């Protein structure tokens with residue numbers, strides 16, 4: 001739909017007029033990049049970089065494409081995304097469907113414009129754990145010139161049998177080659193780690209320490225959960241949907257808690273992208289108050305519709321203006 005719209009001459013201009021909110025109080029400078037507002041669209045929405053221009057026109061301050069894997073892979077069989085209305089949530093078991101690196105390059109090569117694009121990177125499902133670092137590096141080096149920052153996805157496990165690097169050693173094996181490659185480049189690309197809300201607090205601290213001890217630039221917290229509790233939807237109904245990761249309202253509290261924990265442990269000295277269950281402008285304000293520098297939405301966008309970024313932006317402007325008085 002978005003791609004079709006984007007192909008109509010003038011459509012993006014109209015979308016921008018309708019949905020984009022500009023104001024100096026919304027602007028942020030984070031890791032050397034100038035964001036026109038702090039609201040991004042989270043990974044998984046534009047997996048192959050097909051619609052980032054349209055998402056920009058719809059008022060997002062940045063777009064995180066991906067997860068991009070080196071080779072194309074179909075992900076799990078459909079249906080694999082379910083709207084759980086009673087809980088303002090989505091269950092998904094897409095399992096890293098990606099059209100692969102080459103497709104993304106061809107999308108990003110032209111008309112890059114002034115849009116801030118992050119790229120979430122991962123490994124192919126068939127790649128054995130010992131070769132995971134090579135997969136991440138391959139996507140990283142091939143897309144280095146096309147995007148503004150990278151997110152190393154060490155949290156996405158909706159394929160279930162998928163290997164997820166969780167120990168300090170396995171994460172270091174993935175990120176060190178990225179730092180080495182970056183050292184040889186003229187342009188600096190920030191590298192962030194995207195973590196799961198299902199980590200224990202000790203593991204969140206371990207991830208934070210990796211950020212502090214290495215040239216990592218920040219953390220994206222959090223991905224969807226596989227441990228949602230207290231859902232209004234019955235257990236029987238959830239069983240019918242089958243396995244998957246849950247995003248949206250059931251995640252709000254934990255995502256904010258994780259961001260606060262990272263912020264406190266790192267003394268607020270690193271950028272944190274807060275994501276998870278931001279369903280209202282108030283949720284976004286709470287996430288920013290917990291220490292997030294930027295935020296991302298996915299499920300909240302699905303439930304609130306196209307005006308959601310504008311609504312959040314307006315509430316942030318109001319908040320800034322009332323503070324200034």
Ligand SMILES: Cc1cc2nc3c(=O)[nH]c(=O)nc-3n(C[C@H](O)[C@H](O)[C@H](O)COP(=O)(O)O)c2cc1C
Pocket residue numbers: 042043044045047066067081090092094096120153156194222223224247248249251275276277278296297298299300
């Ligand atoms: C359908 C769907 C697909 C997703 N795909 C990815 C993905 O490919 N990579 C990733 O890092 N996160 C992915 N996510 C997780 C989101 O980026 C986000 O971290 C999570 O949904 C929590 O935010 P939300 O509650 O605003 O949706 C996906 C989420 C959904 C709902």
